[in-house]
Amino acid sequence: MSVATVHTIAPDPAAIRLLPDPGTSVSEVSSEPDLLRYLSASRLKCWQSCRRQFYYRYVERIVVPTAPALFIGRQIHEVLRQWNWAKWKSEPVSPEQLQAALTESWERDSAKEFISWKTPDDEATAQTQAWAMLETYFAECPVAPDEQPEGVEVEVECSLGAGIPPLYGIIDLVRPGGRIVDYKSAARSPSDGMAAHQHATQLSCYALLYRSATGERETGFELHHLIKTKTPKVIISTYGPMSAAMESELFFLIDDYLEGIAREAWVPSPGQHCAWCDHLDLCRKRSGM
Template identity: 30%
Template sequence: MAAPRASGGGRSGWRPALSPSRAGDFKQCPLLYRFRAVDRLPEKPTKAQVRGIVLHAVLEELFDLPAQERVPERARALVEPAWQRVRAERPELAGLFDGAPDEEVAEWLLSSNKLIDGYFALEDPRRLEPEARELLVESELASGVLLRGYVDRLDVAPTGEIRVVDYKTGAAPRQIGEGKALFQMKFYALVLWRLRGVVPRQLRLMYLADGQDLAYTPDEAELRRFERTLEAIWDAILRAGRTGDFRPNPSRLCDYCDHRALCPAFGGTPPPYPGWPEPDAGQETALDRAD
């Protein structure tokens, strides 16, 4: 039987919830949050991001295979079908290769092999049976803040210990990137703790580009502090939403921002503030989770 998966996109009556990506956006730069969650400005996906979506699909489907068939050759064979499904489900991503010769697309697909090799250097999937993959998790805090996110993989030991696994298709980051990744993983750990009453034993980030991983063990006291951090972020989002005062916070990450030309910190002018129609924290997308 395939591991349980969760999918809730498009469900009617879904309450606005805070996702790890949007919370991280506001923490990094309130104006970036506004551009993404309020203005909903489009962002052009990169080939690396789209490849990340494909690789996440491959690693999810790998565990549909019988354990003995979870080998690198079978994983590589899943890449092309996964790309075809991504193209069919998200035509806007397929447009990344409009007008490109077939050889360029083929070379891009082959570049996934290095990431697959990086994955198999980190673990042997024949020895694992995850409880869940691409799992939608949500929990309401006592303050009323609703948290929602997607966990790449959830491993549960026979003793009940929980491990949260997140695939990163980039290389292991420096300090800023590592901090962002741990923020995301603590978010998942908090939601799972509130859902199950068990603090995850391990948060594991697997960096496939260079075959490295980062393991972290949270504790209750840390997650309580993190809970207060998320509540403070949500309160700040609501205050900014009422006033329209989403201020830029320039940093080295601005070099990678699609909206730099609209940022006052760089001489730009944001579009007129459209108002705050509802306290919507902004949903997380597949591109948010494709590294």
């Protein structure tokens, strides 16, 4: 049996570049104004999940159809925002007004974007489901009806120090005493402990924003999950304030983010999450699969 000798030649990185040139040099990309103008939980989370996906979304800015689950989640958020806003102003709002708000927001947004419904009937079914999820939430919400929110859809920007872009975010609801609430809509119930693990980056960002805006520590977090099962469910997960370890992890991530962008380190992270990536086909094609 003969043994073949394979001679390798160091490849020219430019010759094997798989991604289209964003049209600028490395240094120009790293100083691209929007990319480094601010940090957000969604940018950091995307970077953490897959840098190649980050490239497609924030550098190449590929526009993709809106996923139905994302659209439904946004509509639910909008109605909850109006509900909490009415509480903040002490102006009661009826279920009929909230359902009308869902219809209005749905029609307005669906006229502006392309949503990848599988069949023509799916949209009407989804709207009915969204209202059923909201009705279940209103009936089972652990927040007392007369509780006055500390903040609703709070838009905050905070400085993280010299050389780091500011952090920007919108917090869904702040309950009295500094409890930060974030709404999640999902097809399945979160498993024990997983929700905190999955959303640690987002919660840590909110803690920094809250501390910066108020000068005080948050007292904890609540994730209010609206679950889209046949009979909708509501699951509330509660956590303590951001720990020192969570804060440290967030700053490690920010360092990695800033260095990675400067190096154009758009490394793909193939895994189970690729199954719901908007760019799977393109990613496979560009990787020569």
